[in-house]
Amino acid sequence: MKIQALTALALLTSLSVACATEDPDRNDPKKLKAALRASLKAETVPAFLRFQTASRTLSEKSVIFCGELTTKSLAAAQDSFREWNLAWNAVRPYNFGPFANNVIAPRMNYFEYTRNAHGRDWSATVRASILENRDKEEPFKEITPNAKVLGLTAIEMLLFETTDTSTSTDADAVLSDFKTHVGKCGYLTYATHKVHVLAAETYEAWVTKSDESSLSFLDRMMLDRLETGDAPIAKLLMAFSEDLDYVKRRKLQGTRDAQLSGGFCDNVSSTLNAMEHFFAAEGGLYARAIARDFPKNVSLTEAAFKKAKEAAGQKDCPNDALVAAIGSLEGFVKRTMPDGLGVQMPVVNLSDGD
Amino acid sequence: MLNRREMLLSLAGLGLLPLACSPEPRKKRLERLWFAAAGLDGPTHGIGFAGPEHRSEVVVTGFRGHDVTQDPTRLSRFVLSARRPGKRSVAVDLAHPGQLQEIPVEPGFVFQGHGVFNHDASRLYTTEADAETAEGSIGVRDGHSFKMLARYPTGGLGPHELLLMPDGRSLAVANGGLLKRGEPSLVVYNLDTMDASLSFISLENGQILSQHRVDEPKASIRHIDVTQDGTVAIGLQMQRKAAGHDHITPLCGWLRPGAPKIELFPVPEAYTELLRDYVGSVAITPDGHYAAFTSPVGGICLVWNTQTQKPSGAHAMTDVCGLAVQDDGFIVSSSTGVVRLLDFNQPKKALREWVFDHMQWDNHLISVQTWRTS
Numbered sequence A: 001m002k003i004q005a006l007t008a009l010a011l012l013t014s015l016s017v018a019c020a021t022e023d024p025d026r027n028d029p030k031k032l033k034a035a036l037r038a039s040l041k042a043e044t045v046p047a048f049l050r051f052q053t054a055s056r057t058l059s060e061k062s063v064i065f066c067g068e069l070t071t072k073s074l075a076a077a078q079d080s081f082r083e084w085n086l087a088w089n090a091v092r093p094y095n096f097g098p099f100a101n102n103v104i105a106p107r108m109n110y111f112e113y114t115r116n117a118h119g120r121d122w123s124a125t126v127r128a129s130i131l132e133n134r135d136k137e138e139p140f141k142e143i144t145p146n147a148k149v150l151g152l153t154a155i156e157m158l159l160f161e162t163t164d165t166s167t168s169t170d171a172d173a174v175l176s177d178f179k180t181h182v183g184k185c186g187y188l189t190y191a192t193h194k195v196h197v198l199a200a201e202t203y204e205a206w207v208t209k210s211d212e213s214s215l216s217f218l219d220r221m222m223l224d225r226l227e228t229g230d231a232p233i234a235k236l237l238m239a240f241s242e243d244l245d246y247v248k249r250r251k252l253q254g255t256r257d258a259q260l261s262g263g264f265c266d267n268v269s270s271t272l273n274a275m276e277h278f279f280a281a282e283g284g285l286y287a288r289a290i291a292r293d294f295p296k297n298v299s300l301t302e303a304a305f306k307k308a309k310e311a312a313g314q315k316d317c318p319n320d321a322l323v324a325a326i327g328s329l330e331g332f333v334k335r336t337m338p339d340g341l342g343v344q345m346p347v348v349n350l351s352d353g354d
Numbered sequence B: 001m002l003n004r005r006e007m008l009l010s011l012a013g014l015g016l017l018p019l020a021c022s023p024e025p026r027k028k029r030l031e032r033l034w035f036a037a038a039g040l041d042g043p044t045h046g047i048g049f050a051g052p053e054h055r056s057e058v059v060v061t062g063f064r065g066h067d068v069t070q071d072p073t074r075l076s077r078f079v080l081s082a083r084r085p086g087k088r089s090v091a092v093d094l095a096h097p098g099q100l101q102e103i104p105v106e107p108g109f110v111f112q113g114h115g116v117f118n119h120d121a122s123r124l125y126t127t128e129a130d131a132e133t134a135e136g137s138i139g140v141r142d143g144h145s146f147k148m149l150a151r152y153p154t155g156g157l158g159p160h161e162l163l164l165m166p167d168g169r170s171l172a173v174a175n176g177g178l179l180k181r182g183e184p185s186l187v188v189y190n191l192d193t194m195d196a197s198l199s200f201i202s203l204e205n206g207q208i209l210s211q212h213r214v215d216e217p218k219a220s221i222r223h224i225d226v227t228q229d230g231t232v233a234i235g236l237q238m239q240r241k242a243a244g245h246d247h248i249t250p251l252c253g254w255l256r257p258g259a260p261k262i263e264l265f266p267v268p269e270a271y272t273e274l275l276r277d278y279v280g281s282v283a284i285t286p287d288g289h290y291a292a293f294t295s296p297v298g299g300i301c302l303v304w305n306t307q308t309q310k311p312s313g314a315h316a317m318t319d320v321c322g323l324a325v326q327d328d329g330f331i332v333s334s335s336t337g338v339v340r341l342l343d344f345n346q347p348k349k350a351l352r353e354w355v356f357d358h359m360q361w362d363n364h365l366i367s368v369q370t371w372r373t374s
Helices: A002-021 A029-069 A071-091 A109-112 A123-133 A149-160 A171-180 A183-207 A232-252 A264-280 A285-291 A295-313 A319-341 B005-014 B269-274
Strands: B028-038 B044-049 B054-060 B065-070 B077-082 B086-091 B100-104 B107-118 B121-129 B135-142 B148-157 B159-164 B169-177 B198-201 B207-214 B219-227 B232-238 B252-255 B281-284 B288-297 B300-305 B310-316 B320-326 B331-336 B340-342 B348-353 B361-373
Touching: A002 B300, A029 A183, A029 A232, A029 A264, A029 A285, A071 A171, A071 A183, A071 A264, A109 A183, A109 A285, A109 A295, A123 A149, A123 A183, A123 B310, A149 A183, A171 A183, A183 B100, A232 A264, A232 B320, A264 A285, A264 A295, A264 A319, A264 B148, A285 A295, A295 A319, B028 B065, B028 B320, B028 B331, B044 B065, B044 B077, B065 B361, B121 B148, B121 B159, B135 B159, B135 B169, B148 B159, B148 B169, B148 B198, B148 B207, B159 B232, B159 B320, B169 B219, B198 B219, B232 B281, B252 B288, B269 B300, B281 B320, B288 B320, B288 B331, B300 B320, B300 B331, B331 B361
Parallel strands: B065 B107, B107 B159, B159 B219, B219 B281, B320 B361
Antiparallel strands: B028 B044, B028 B361, B044 B054, B065 B077, B077 B086, B077 B107, B086 B100, B107 B121, B121 B135, B135 B148, B159 B169, B169 B198, B198 B207, B219 B232, B232 B252, B281 B288, B288 B300, B300 B310, B320 B331, B331 B340, B340 B348
């Protein structure tokens, strides 16, 4: 009984101390929104603008290449793809809002189909589609191709390998393949144009007017809830952690992509840099966590980013080190930073086997 | 750390505080409410409820429940079934929310998440399993004292959801087919040999009346709902690691009365893929015209029109799982505290939305009329 009384006293004391020291500023939702807006404006919006620009360049270089069919223009188109892929990897973590504009055929699917189709390798489907269309004058004149045969995988295959059984990546062979199979250019220009249009729509939705709403998505991120029912900041942090999980499971523990163009490790670095810059933006989320007196959460997350970037920066970014570092970073993004920011994350407890 | 409101609700749930402090006479009225297991951890776990015109409340039970079932003869009385592999379930009467009636499981067995009363509430049936072998059984208990009366085999491992058939004389039971031992881990020990089935069990003698399977051997049957005519809608969960293929597998279907085989709906692959191999809850309208399937993994509720054999549409909602039928549409809930009403024909946009901050709705939701005192 005495112990119970002491325990009760201790509980009451701790509650009163907590109440007395509770700083109302700490959980001020307006300050969190201001920090989120600062990070979004400083990093997210420019990243989407870079992606739009890179998409336009890729489309233009593809058109130029198909007009010239020269070694030089092929190299330029290939380079623009590599640049596009870097820009793409910086925005792919934002798999919500404008990227998820449509339940059945979201824009995301037209960029990187596997992002929403975990565990499935569609490369054979894409190759089959290219093979089927390589000799058609205008491959998609009468049908609208499915997202799974467009986007990143298709454009890379078109630009970097031949359609014969050798699937050679030699530039001369690829150029010759384009000259032999007229449909390849039709396919390439269609796919890159589609990417360009959708990237422009995505940027527009972020900054001007988002889908089926008069507000920009940037402004909608300042609302209390998104259409999916969750708080914007929680949705964003969850999307980041899901993207890290996607890179880890699908690409590192599954099949690495960008093998034809050779930029896998750089692409991972691009994702990590984009996320880190987002948190570190002036007046952004790191600053907010520090202002809330959670500097340790920030320093731990910074250290996790550093480790992951180092692993991605090593020659050929060895799998084991990168898997471990990204797995660790994922935890900091979905737990440590939310704790530091006072953000209640979606529980995601409903899918554990029942 | 509990916030003040949660603390008060917890204390109220334990009978330490009156639920209402108004000096006005208390009125009893019939009200539509949604019930589900709720909460994040021990001190906040309980039976959560809320309604279109009612703030959310939690009767704290101290353990994570899974499904809630209503006593059909006493509408204010509910049973919260323990989440697999649970040792406790409880009954609570909202007229006396501080008085929890414990429903213990027999030694060597674990609760599997679901329970149901018979029509006169003289019996409570719960899905249970041997803690070591996962051999499935129905615990038959007195509906008032909850004294164990009998145990009926379900004909499979890892039974999960069960339903009373409309005739009141038999149960439909989804045998997940998975060997998970009496531990909360997600390890499955029998992926090679798993055998999922839908069993119908006589309440008269516990005999298995019939048993049905789907063609895909790695699809676990876990969630079901039933129409007025006894059609049972089913939702599947693919054990993808064991499947050995990447084909998109149908996850939604039904078994019509008298039909020998489960019929899987011809849902277009683009929709099935959204479910990400996982159906967490199933609901079908009493007339069988519309069936809905939620996937918290995909963040999707798919509505299927059984008459046109086409999807009515899909609704995107983070961590959605709770699902119930009302006259005006399907009700869905999420762990983020959101409840939405979806139109049977056009579910893409919610007809209405209610947000209950600090409420984490667990897997299953029921929408019922109940007596409330206010």
